[in-house]
Amino acid sequence: MDPSAVRAYYASKSEHERDRLLSPEGLLERVLTTRLLEPHLGAPGRALDLGGGTGPYSVWLAELGWEVSLADLSPELLAIAESSLPAGTVQEVVEIDARDLSRWADGTFDAVLSLGPMYHLTTAHDRALAASELARVTRPGGVVAVALMPRYTSVRRVLSLPDERWQLADPAFVDRLLDEGVLENAVPGRFTHVYGVQPTEVCPFFESHGFSSLLLASTHGFLTGVEDGLEGLRVEHPAAYLGLLDRVVALASDPGTLATAGHLLYVGRRA
Template identity: 85%
Template structure:
């Protein structure tokens, strides 16, 4: 990852990021994320909202009684958070790189949400380091939730944007996108340094870094791409919306849904540290 390129994108799009979860697409992502996480949350303790941007999930956790630390790579997003979050929502606001969480000691947090950093880590060593740090600061048994992007979402995004799709004409660019999952966008101040996962590899990756898998789900369910219509359904036919939302939650881990998802949510628990036979 090139931190400066990622920071430049979020600096240019800071107000878009502030409002993103208020769009139809963002509202579906938010409601499914919270619905998928709530059954697994323990009694409130200390939580890290890593890559939390302007803090919408920090607010959600705080409302549930959690003691929340908000952290992000982008100073612009954190500035918006500091100026807009209700007083007392978070313990602290910290600018930090997810690959280096040395600010905090081992097992500091009872739960960690990492709903952004991992899909900007385009090299295997960076992803391994971030996963190691995530495991280190989470207490044994603590819950972690990590947002990821499937490989094909970047392809769909590029095809849909006239001023970006020209990059697909380069065979090497297209192969890197599809074979390696890496998008390095040549258009300035656009979404860039993105790593797209293959869903089948997600659980083994996190399990190799000390987590026990709880679930892997799509945060748009089977409605990726038609979020506007679903949001319209909420106001036009509330009971139909509610029933369909229940079905989205119930089927969010269907393998047929995962590969075409807009975002994936990995939920796991930090494995208990094994006891030494000599202890």
């Protein structure tokens, strides 16, 4: 990962990131993430919202009774959090790199949400560092939730944007996307330094770093790409929306949804 490139992207997109989970696509991601994760959290304790940006999940955890530390690589996103979060929502706000959590002692947290950092780590070495640190600061028996991007997400994203699409004419660029899962965007200021996983490799990876796997699910279920339609259903037919949403949650771990998901959610327990 190039931290400066990632910081620059989020600096330029800070207002977008503030509002992203309020968009139809982001709203579905947020609803499914919280519904899928909450049954595994257990009694409230101390939580780390790592890569938490402007703090929407910190607010959710605090409402459930957790004491929350909010941490992110982006000072711009943290500044928005500090100026907008209700008083008392978080215990501390920390600018930090997910590969080095030495600020905190072993076993500090009962739960850690890492809903962003892992998909910006483009080397195996960096991913191993981040997973080791994640395990270290989580108490034995504690829960972690990690957001990941499937490999094909980056391909679809580049293909959908006319001013980025030209990169797909380079066979080496396509090979790196599909064979290594790495997107290094040549268009300045765009989403970049992204690693896309193969879903079958996710649970073995985290299990090799001391976690027992509880869940791997799509945070868009089988509705990736049609989130606007779901939002329309919510407005026009609320009962039908709630019924379909229940089905989306129930089927979020269907293997047929994982490779084409917008985001994946891994939930594991520290051994």
